[in-house]
Amino acid sequence: MNDPAPAHPYPDSSRPDGDPAPHPLLAPVLGLLGTWHGRGEGGYPSLDGDFTYAQEVTFSHDGRPFLRYEARAWLLGADGAPLRPSARESGWWRLQADGRVESLITQPTGIAEIAVGTADGTTVDLTTDQVALAPTAKEVGATRRVYTLTDDGTLTFTHDLEAVGLPLQHHLSARLRRAE
Protein backbone atom coordinates (compact mmCIF):
# COMPACT_ATOMS: atom_id res chain seq x y z
CA MET A 1 0.00 0.00 0.00
CA ASN A 2 1.22 3.51 -0.79
CA ASP A 3 2.01 5.96 2.00
CA PRO A 4 -0.49 8.83 2.26
CA ALA A 5 0.67 11.83 0.23
CA PRO A 6 2.70 14.13 2.48
CA ALA A 7 1.87 17.83 2.82
CA HIS A 8 3.66 19.93 0.23
CA PRO A 9 7.00 20.80 1.81
CA TYR A 10 7.38 24.07 -0.14
CA PRO A 11 4.16 26.10 0.31
CA ASP A 12 3.64 29.45 -1.37
CA SER A 13 3.92 32.63 0.64
CA SER A 14 2.15 35.89 -0.11
CA ARG A 15 4.06 37.93 2.47
CA PRO A 16 7.34 39.79 1.99
CA ASP A 17 8.44 38.81 5.53
CA GLY A 18 7.15 35.22 5.47
CA ASP A 19 8.75 31.82 5.06
CA PRO A 20 10.26 31.14 2.56
CA ALA A 21 12.04 34.47 2.19
CA PRO A 22 11.39 36.04 -1.21
CA HIS A 23 14.13 35.55 -3.77
CA PRO A 24 16.28 38.73 -4.08
CA LEU A 25 15.14 39.18 -7.71
CA LEU A 26 11.59 39.76 -6.41
CA ALA A 27 12.69 43.06 -4.81
CA PRO A 28 10.95 45.25 -7.45
CA VAL A 29 7.60 43.47 -6.91
CA LEU A 30 7.64 42.84 -3.15
CA GLY A 31 4.95 45.49 -2.64
CA LEU A 32 2.51 43.44 -4.72
CA LEU A 33 2.65 40.28 -2.57
CA GLY A 34 -0.68 39.42 -0.97
CA THR A 35 -4.35 39.35 -1.89
CA TRP A 36 -6.04 42.49 -3.17
CA HIS A 37 -9.75 43.33 -3.46
CA GLY A 38 -11.40 46.22 -5.22
CA ARG A 39 -13.65 47.58 -7.90
CA GLY A 40 -13.18 48.76 -11.41
CA GLU A 41 -14.87 50.06 -14.51
CA GLY A 42 -14.59 48.68 -17.99
CA GLY A 43 -15.78 49.07 -21.53
CA TYR A 44 -14.81 48.67 -25.16
CA PRO A 45 -16.25 50.25 -28.31
CA SER A 46 -17.56 46.88 -29.53
CA LEU A 47 -19.57 46.35 -26.30
CA ASP A 48 -23.04 47.54 -25.39
CA GLY A 49 -22.14 50.14 -22.79
CA ASP A 50 -19.71 50.20 -19.89
CA PHE A 51 -19.69 47.89 -16.87
CA THR A 52 -18.63 47.90 -13.23
CA TYR A 53 -16.82 44.95 -11.70
CA ALA A 54 -15.15 43.68 -8.54
CA GLN A 55 -11.90 41.78 -8.53
CA GLU A 56 -9.66 39.67 -6.30
CA VAL A 57 -5.98 39.46 -7.23
CA THR A 58 -3.29 37.38 -5.48
CA PHE A 59 0.48 37.49 -5.92
CA SER A 60 2.52 34.81 -4.13
CA HIS A 61 5.92 33.11 -4.39
CA ASP A 62 7.73 29.94 -3.30
CA GLY A 63 11.18 31.44 -2.78
CA ARG A 64 12.16 31.28 -6.44
CA PRO A 65 12.46 34.32 -8.74
CA PHE A 66 8.90 34.33 -10.06
CA LEU A 67 5.48 35.41 -8.82
CA ARG A 68 2.37 33.29 -9.05
CA TYR A 69 -0.48 35.52 -10.26
CA GLU A 70 -4.20 34.80 -9.95
CA ALA A 71 -7.11 37.17 -10.71
CA ARG A 72 -10.88 36.66 -10.58
CA ALA A 73 -13.48 39.26 -11.50
CA TRP A 74 -17.26 39.44 -11.25
CA LEU A 75 -19.66 41.99 -12.68
CA LEU A 76 -21.63 44.29 -10.38
CA GLY A 77 -25.13 45.66 -10.82
CA ALA A 78 -26.08 49.31 -10.38
CA ASP A 79 -26.79 48.56 -6.69
CA GLY A 80 -23.30 47.06 -6.23
CA ALA A 81 -24.60 43.47 -5.90
CA PRO A 82 -22.81 40.67 -7.82
CA LEU A 83 -24.36 40.00 -11.25
CA ARG A 84 -22.29 37.10 -12.60
CA PRO A 85 -18.73 35.72 -12.78
CA SER A 86 -16.51 37.49 -15.32
CA ALA A 87 -12.87 37.25 -16.40
CA ARG A 88 -10.34 35.12 -14.60
CA GLU A 89 -6.73 34.46 -15.36
CA SER A 90 -3.59 33.04 -13.81
CA GLY A 91 0.05 32.99 -14.61
CA TRP A 92 3.67 33.47 -13.75
CA TRP A 93 5.76 36.62 -13.63
CA ARG A 94 9.46 35.85 -14.13
CA LEU A 95 11.74 38.53 -12.67
CA GLN A 96 15.03 39.17 -14.43
CA ALA A 97 18.24 40.58 -12.92
CA ASP A 98 17.83 43.93 -14.70
CA GLY A 99 14.26 44.51 -13.46
CA ARG A 100 12.62 43.20 -16.60
CA VAL A 101 9.54 41.04 -16.13
CA GLU A 102 8.46 38.21 -18.41
CA SER A 103 4.91 37.12 -17.71
CA LEU A 104 2.86 34.17 -18.95
CA ILE A 105 -0.88 34.59 -18.43
CA THR A 106 -3.72 32.29 -19.49
CA GLN A 107 -7.49 32.76 -19.49
CA PRO A 108 -10.41 30.31 -19.75
CA THR A 109 -11.58 32.29 -22.79
CA GLY A 110 -8.84 30.55 -24.79
CA ILE A 111 -6.27 33.33 -24.69
CA ALA A 112 -2.63 32.81 -23.64
CA GLU A 113 -0.36 35.82 -23.43
CA ILE A 114 3.33 36.37 -23.00
CA ALA A 115 3.91 39.95 -21.89
CA VAL A 116 7.18 41.69 -21.16
CA GLY A 117 7.98 44.87 -19.30
CA THR A 118 9.57 46.38 -16.25
CA ALA A 119 9.08 46.57 -12.47
CA ASP A 120 10.63 49.39 -10.46
CA GLY A 121 9.19 48.89 -6.96
CA THR A 122 6.16 51.08 -7.62
CA THR A 123 4.97 50.32 -11.13
CA VAL A 124 4.81 47.18 -13.24
CA ASP A 125 4.21 47.90 -16.92
CA LEU A 126 3.60 44.85 -19.13
CA THR A 127 3.03 44.85 -22.89
CA THR A 128 2.23 41.86 -25.08
CA ASP A 129 5.11 40.04 -26.67
CA GLN A 130 3.02 37.16 -28.07
CA VAL A 131 -0.60 36.01 -27.93
CA ALA A 132 -1.76 32.47 -28.67
CA LEU A 133 -5.47 31.88 -29.29
CA ALA A 134 -7.47 28.67 -28.96
CA PRO A 135 -9.49 27.95 -32.15
CA THR A 136 -12.72 29.46 -30.78
CA ALA A 137 -11.20 32.36 -28.78
CA LYS A 138 -12.01 35.99 -29.56
CA GLU A 139 -9.33 37.67 -31.61
CA VAL A 140 -6.93 39.47 -29.24
CA GLY A 141 -3.84 41.12 -30.74
CA ALA A 142 -2.22 42.81 -27.75
CA THR A 143 -2.71 44.16 -24.26
CA ARG A 144 -0.99 46.59 -21.94
CA ARG A 145 -1.30 46.14 -18.16
CA VAL A 146 -0.04 48.77 -15.72
CA TYR A 147 -0.06 48.14 -11.95
CA THR A 148 0.85 51.10 -9.70
CA LEU A 149 1.29 51.10 -5.92
CA THR A 150 0.32 54.43 -4.43
CA ASP A 151 1.49 55.95 -1.11
CA ASP A 152 -1.87 55.26 0.56
CA GLY A 153 -1.56 51.48 0.00
CA THR A 154 -3.79 51.29 -3.07
CA LEU A 155 -2.93 49.21 -6.12
CA THR A 156 -4.30 50.79 -9.28
CA PHE A 157 -4.61 48.74 -12.42
CA THR A 158 -5.25 49.70 -16.03
CA HIS A 159 -5.69 47.29 -18.90
CA ASP A 160 -5.65 48.35 -22.55
CA LEU A 161 -6.79 45.92 -25.20
CA GLU A 162 -6.31 45.47 -28.95
CA ALA A 163 -9.04 43.05 -30.01
CA VAL A 164 -11.76 42.22 -32.54
CA GLY A 165 -10.10 44.47 -35.13
CA LEU A 166 -9.89 47.56 -32.90
CA PRO A 167 -6.66 49.35 -31.92
CA LEU A 168 -5.10 49.20 -28.44
CA GLN A 169 -7.31 51.19 -26.05
CA HIS A 170 -8.88 51.22 -22.60
CA HIS A 171 -10.73 48.06 -21.49
CA LEU A 172 -10.41 48.18 -17.66
CA SER A 173 -9.30 50.31 -14.74
CA ALA A 174 -9.51 49.37 -11.07
CA ARG A 175 -8.45 50.37 -7.56
CA LEU A 176 -7.56 47.54 -5.19
CA ARG A 177 -6.83 47.42 -1.45
CA ARG A 178 -4.80 44.73 0.28
CA ALA A 179 -7.02 42.11 1.93
CA GLU A 180 -4.39 40.25 3.97
Ligand code: HEM
Ligand atom coordinates in the same frame (compact mmCIF):
# COMPACT_ATOMS: atom_id res chain seq x y z
C1 HEM B 1 -11.14 42.26 -14.70
C2 HEM B 1 -11.02 41.62 -15.84
C3 HEM B 1 -12.02 41.72 -16.96
C4 HEM B 1 -13.35 42.05 -16.93
C5 HEM B 1 -14.21 42.39 -15.72
C6 HEM B 1 -13.82 41.99 -18.30
C7 HEM B 1 -15.12 42.23 -18.67
C8 HEM B 1 -15.60 42.07 -19.95
C9 HEM B 1 -17.01 42.12 -20.33
C10 HEM B 1 -18.16 42.40 -19.35
C11 HEM B 1 -17.09 41.89 -21.64
C12 HEM B 1 -18.36 41.84 -22.49
C13 HEM B 1 -18.74 40.43 -22.76
C14 HEM B 1 -19.35 39.83 -21.53
O1 HEM B 1 -20.39 40.34 -21.09
O2 HEM B 1 -18.75 38.91 -20.96
C15 HEM B 1 -15.74 41.69 -22.12
C16 HEM B 1 -15.40 41.43 -23.42
C17 HEM B 1 -14.14 41.16 -23.86
N1 HEM B 1 -12.99 41.17 -23.11
FE1 HEM B 1 -12.86 41.53 -21.14
N2 HEM B 1 -12.79 41.65 -19.13
C18 HEM B 1 -11.68 41.47 -18.36
C19 HEM B 1 -10.41 41.12 -18.77
C20 HEM B 1 -10.08 40.90 -20.09
C21 HEM B 1 -8.77 40.50 -20.54
C22 HEM B 1 -7.57 40.27 -19.63
C23 HEM B 1 -8.84 40.38 -21.90
C24 HEM B 1 -7.79 39.99 -22.92
C25 HEM B 1 -6.56 39.72 -22.69
C26 HEM B 1 -10.18 40.70 -22.28
C27 HEM B 1 -10.65 40.67 -23.57
C28 HEM B 1 -11.95 40.81 -23.93
C29 HEM B 1 -12.44 40.62 -25.28
C30 HEM B 1 -11.62 40.21 -26.50
C31 HEM B 1 -13.82 40.84 -25.24
C32 HEM B 1 -14.80 40.71 -26.41
C33 HEM B 1 -14.99 42.00 -27.15
C34 HEM B 1 -16.01 41.84 -28.26
O3 HEM B 1 -16.35 40.71 -28.60
O4 HEM B 1 -16.47 42.85 -28.78
N3 HEM B 1 -10.90 41.02 -21.17
N4 HEM B 1 -14.86 41.81 -21.08
